[in-house]
Amino acid sequence: YLENRFTRFRDQSDLPDYILKLRTYAQEFERLGTQIVRTRANLVVALPTEFQDFRVSGQLARLDVDPASGYSAWLFVRADAHWASDPRMPLVQEAVQRKLGASSGEVRIGVYDFVTGQHLATQFSPQAVAAAHRRLVALLKQLRGKI
Secondary structure, X not given: OHHHHHOOOOOOOOHHHHHHHHHHHHHHHXXXXXXXXXXXXXXXXXXXXXXXXXXXXXXXOEEEEEOOOEEEEEEEEOOOOOXXXXXXXXXXXXXXXXXXXXXXXXXXXXXXXXXXXXXXXXXXXXXXXXXXXXXXXXXXXXXXXHO
């Protein structure tokens, strides 16, 4: 389907590269052995009641069921070697856990890197999630002071 959609592009010079990236993505996904639950799943980060006038949200590229470990939530990146240190990632993991009613050990967060052609995933500890929440609350306090 997507290969056919690519043929509608006015500039066809990048088409072979896009098709290769798409095929690599499909092969990597198949290698994972997971099943897609949902694509483009919207998430909302739970905030303390004092910040209910704020909304922190985002969208997953894909949410999978992993028979071996529970769930895997995926975002797409391009050559981001530091994705696991992004402070959003533990918050995304927690938002997925809440959405699914899953425990902290049942959800992995990861990326598919279109440059390297790899799925990379990790699982953040409850302490890492709590630290990310503290950073978020500090940021929201700063924003509130400027509004």
